[in-house]
Amino acid sequence: MEYVIETEELTKTFGSNEVLxxxxxxxxxxxxxxxxxxxxxxxxxxxxxxLGLIEPTGGVIKINGKDVAKLSxxxxxxxxxxxxxxYQGGALxxxxxxxxxxxxxxxxxxxxxxxxxxxxxLEKLEAVDLDKSVATIYPAELSGGMSKRVAxxxxxxxxxxxxxxxxxxxxxxxxxxxxxxxxxVRCTKEMGISAVSITHDINSLKHIxxxxxxxxxxxxxxxxxxxxxxxxxxxxxxQFINGNSVGPFTAAS
Amino acid sequence: MLLDKIGSLFIKFLCSIGSISLFSAxxxxxxxxxxxxxxxxxxxxxxxxxxSLPVVGMTALFTGMAMTxxxxxxxxxxxxxxxxxxxxxxxxTRELGPVLAALMVAGRLGAAMTAEIGTMKVTEQIDAxxxxxxxxxxYLVFPRILTGTFLVPFxxxxxxxxxxxxxxxxxxxxxxxxxxxxxxxxxxxxxxWDIVSGLIKGAVFGFVICxxxxxxxxxxxxxxxxxxxxxxxxxxxxxxxxxxxxxxxTFVLF
Numbered sequence: 001m002e003y004v005i006e007t008e009e010l011t012k013t014f015g016s017n018e019v020l021x022x023x024x025x026x027x028x029x030x031x032x033x034x035x036x037x038x039x040x041x042x043x044x045x046x047x048x049x050x051l052g053l054i055e056p057t058g059g060v061i062k063i064n065g066k067d068v069a070k071l072s073x074x075x076x077x078x079x080x081x082x083x084x085x086x087y088q089g090g091a092l093x094x095x096x097x098x099x100x101x102x103x104x105x106x107x108x109x110x111x112x113x114x115x116x117x118x119x120x121x122l123e124k125l126e127a128v129d130l131d132k133s134v135a136t137i138y139p140a141e142l143s144g145g146m147s148k149r150v151a152x153x154x155x156x157x158x159x160x161x162x163x164x165x166x167x168x169x170x171x172x173x174x175x176x177x178x179x180x181x182x183x184x185v186r187c188t189k190e191m192g193i194s195a196v197s198i199t200h201d202i203n204s205l206k207h208i209x210x211x212x213x214x215x216x217x218x219x220x221x222x223x224x225x226x227x228x229x230x231x232x233x234x235x236x237x238x239q240f241i242n243g244n245s246v247g248p249f250t251a252a253s
Numbered sequence: 254m255l256l257d258k259i260g261s262l263f264i265k266f267l268c269s270i271g272s273i274s275l276f277s278a279x280x281x282x283x284x285x286x287x288x289x290x291x292x293x294x295x296x297x298x299x300x301x302x303x304x305s306l307p308v309v310g311m312t313a314l315f316t317g318m319a320m321t322x323x324x325x326x327x328x329x330x331x332x333x334x335x336x337x338x339x340x341x342x343x344x345x346t347r348e349l350g351p352v353l354a355a356l357m358v359a360g361r362l363g364a365a366m367t368a369e370i371g372t373m374k375v376t377e378q379i380d381a382x383x384x385x386x387x388x389x390x391x392y393l394v395f396p397r398i399l400t401g402t403f404l405v406p407f408x409x410x411x412x413x414x415x416x417x418x419x420x421x422x423x424x425x426x427x428x429x430x431x432x433x434x435x436x437x438x439x440x441x442x443x444x445x446w447d448i449v450s451g452l453i454k455g456a457v458f459g460f461v462i463c464x465x466x467x468x469x470x471x472x473x474x475x476x477x478x479x480x481x482x483x484x485x486x487x488x489x490x491x492x493x494x495x496x497x498x499x500x501x502x503t504f505v506l507f
Contacts, residue, residue: 051384085380085381089377093373108385109387
């Protein structure tokens with residue numbers, strides 16, 4: 001079976017700090033995989049390694065069956081066009097307005113004409129329940145929830161095969177978080193896009209995941225389906241899901 | 254112990270030089286390959302060339318004025334007042350024009366570049382550029398370096414003209430020089446090489462300012478404090494480099 005994302009014994013070290021210690025993941029087409037773990041457990045580093053933003057120290061990363069380490073920069077750019085990313089803070093370009101942000105990847109990445117790119121961008125804004133009126137607003141004027149929606153519209157604008165969500169509901173109120181979760185499910189399931197997410201938000205986790213991996217000290221120590229997450233007696237998962245202060249997770253870990 | 258420290262500082266210094274060289278090579282090489290981001294280049298040209306004019310012009314005007322007065326104080330003791338227009342002209346075109354314009358641009362634009370790119374770095378906007386398949390060196394760095402290299406000489410030229418004009422205003426309207434004589438003395442000592450050497454300095458300074466501004470922003474880390482530190486480092490590094498290169502270039506172009 002071909003996986004959209006595959007990692008084998010992925011390691012990443014910063015100086016003497018071993019952040020990832022042999023991660024092996026396999027994510028299927030159309031699957032929504034969520035990585036959970038404590039702060040500093042290496043979740044963001046894992047995603048950045050997969051996206052090629054950080055060079056791993058060791059191991060193999062394959063996207064759509066292609067070993068990214070063996071790709072030329074040009075091929076890597078092509079692979080990246082098939083990946084959408086929703087960053088934790090949105091990472092919208094401050095100097096560009098909403099429509100320019102959403103159409104950015106289309107114009108500069110796919111080299112679509114600006115007119116066509118704006119038409120597609122408006123469609124994507126509609127897909128995340130935003131209308132034309134926000135098109136000329138700059139990111140600084142948007143609320144947290146709206147920023148996330150615009151960032152989501154930008155992430156899906158190039159019709160990616162895989163979307164990465166970096167803590168998509170962080171800093172949002174429960175209602176807005178629920179709306180973002182619904183949008184994520186809608187975008188991934190309706191469009192058949194595979195998703196890799198990292199989150200601390202348990203509600204979001206239950207809502208958007210098909211499969212979950214628990215990252216602890218740079219290793220995936222538990223992996224299971226959304227349903228198994230609730231039924232497992234793994235002490236790490238139980239403590240994480242219930243937010244208990246007592247258990248195998250400590251503040252130092 | 255002391256040797257250890259000196260050695261480690263020296264290695265750090267060499268690493269920085271290597272890192273800056275690689276950074277500039279990446280930016281320049283990527284910039285010359287299609288696609289070309291004309292909109293970005295045009296935007297930066299306006300920022301550097303147009304919006305820097307007031308601050309550069311003001312500096313030049315007052316420097317030219319002050320210089321004429323200071324020269325008069327010294328030259329009048331030897332009844333050598335006639336040499337003032339030539340001295341002001343040579344000083345402005347060969348030295349003060351390029352250095353002052355560059356220092357002003359470093360303070361205004363170098364800092365702004367570092368702050369803007371640094372903020373983009375810490376808010377993951379540069380990562381977003383990369384994941385949208387846009388080469389951040391080509392999109393962010395090259396347009397700045399290109400326009401800085403070509404437009405700082407233009408600012409130097411404006412600086413020269415306004416500085417000489419400042420000298421003329423003080424000379425004619427305050428020190429009561431004869432206007433026609435002042436202009437004749439200025440033009441008689443005008444040598445094309447004086448202006449060209451100043452423009453060459455301007456191009457080198459423009460490249461250095463933009464390179465430093467982008468480099469420090471691109472590698473800033475640690476949130477707002479990190480961006481602030483990078484901005485300070487950028488301005489200090491640019492200013493030192495301008496003065497250092499001014500010395501070197503003056504020897505080379507003398």
